[in-house]
Amino acid sequence: MNFELLLLPSLAGLLVLLMIVPLGRIVVDQGIVFVDLAIAAVAGIGALAAQFAGYSDIWVLRAAATAAALLAGLLLAWCHGRFPASRQAAGGAVFALASAAGLLLLDQQPQADVHPFALLIGDLLWTTPQMLWPAAVVTLCVLTGLIAGQLRLAADSVAARLLFFLLLALAVNSAVQIAGVLLVFASLVLPALAVRGAGAAAGITLALLVGIAGFAGGLLGSLYIDLPAAGLIVACLGAAALLCGGLRALIAPSRDAAG
């Protein structure tokens, strides 16, 4: 078997997990999992709009996607503070509207070779070394920002909220370009669910281990069995999350119930 094929996808997967999993804990605790889909959809509009304006250089498209993602982050941060009761719905609404706008834009541009499936169930297999550098920079930003912001989304602090949503926008935009919406959504939600209620340091370590187990299992599985990597990775993530959650419930049932 060609194990060398696993090198770049594994590195990319590790970067995705490092930037997404710590944010996932906050997203799940706040009950705002749709913001991830919302940001990804708005970032897609950014790239499409740039294509519409006649640009085709990949760096211009990426810059447009990043700018759109950051705008979405600002909008969601404002909604989060302004309409506390409708946080979950706000994410879903932005997702639905942005997806519809993307569909309408795509329709106006039939020559665009954007395959909707490629964006949705992208996988890590096509990673090139040139794609890893920007992702590594974003990962560093997210981790530094989270540590500086003490890994918390303080509901009363506008600055902390803004920092969190901008980091989330950067991370989701960067991760989706490598791994596709499905993998990023699964990485955000499943490990965080498995470690709900655990303390900060232990929780993040455990969640990262769940993520690594899922990605490794899925990539290795796709090398041995003829099945698409993205689907296998998510299945393995789900299995690892179930296993971790189950074990935690066995060891400390009360703590899990509190989460």
Place this chain on the structure above:
Amino acid sequence: MTVSFKTHLAGLLVVLFSPAAVAMNVFACEPEWAVLARSLGGSAVQVVTLGDQTPAFRPRPGGFAAVRATDLVVCSRDARPGSGLLRLLQRSDNRGALPGEPGFFNPRDSIPAGGAAGASATRDPAIHLDPRNIMRVARSLTGRLVVLDPDNAEIYKRGALAFFHRWRAAMSKWEAQARPLRDTAVVLDRPDWQHLSNWLGLRPLGPLQHRAAVPPSLHRLSRLLEQATDQPDAIVIQTAHAPQQASAWLANRASLRIAHLPDSVNPADDEPLITLFYTLIERLSNPQTQ
């Protein structure tokens, strides 16, 4: 001046009131059949298409109106229960144009399904990529036009004769041009392009994807990579409307050349069907290095 004006007027009246002016409405799902119907029917047919070439085929309300007003539906895509095409036909409420009726023509029915490659070839919708198939379809489509519109039979027969003449001449040119391509190893990026490689005698190393919408596994990629390293002259075929990441990845890893091929006609061309085959052979003969 007056004489020429009168002859123009007479000409106009002839065009307006002769039987040929009452055009038969043909609805074609795929642009290649629209072009073929126009070449055969000439002024006696009015051809409409949806302009939607994607396999998912999501017709808009305009599509229902077009099918309702049509005398003949020409579609080679899947018309089985549950398919987008059958839903379109049923919703359009045009009983004469349902599968099995004379008003429904499936070009795939004109292709002989036999031999070892028969089973996969009948499932492969891209029959128009073999010019011998175009010839077969043209023959039976002419027959159907004559049955539905006997008043204009002469027009269809004349159109068909002229088409066959041009097509035979072009085919011998293509086959001469494509002779060096025989036995070239190719990696197809989609599962359903058997007809082109059958005609040109290409040697497919197996498609990158075994289903249209499912991305390839690492297992498949690794196997193709091993095969490709023994065949440095192999060509990776990138088709329109298919994701390009996998084919670009393989070409890059195995240092193979890429041929970017259109999957159907460009209606803006002068003779779209003939241009399509020249383009296919030209691009296959001059693949690009990355």
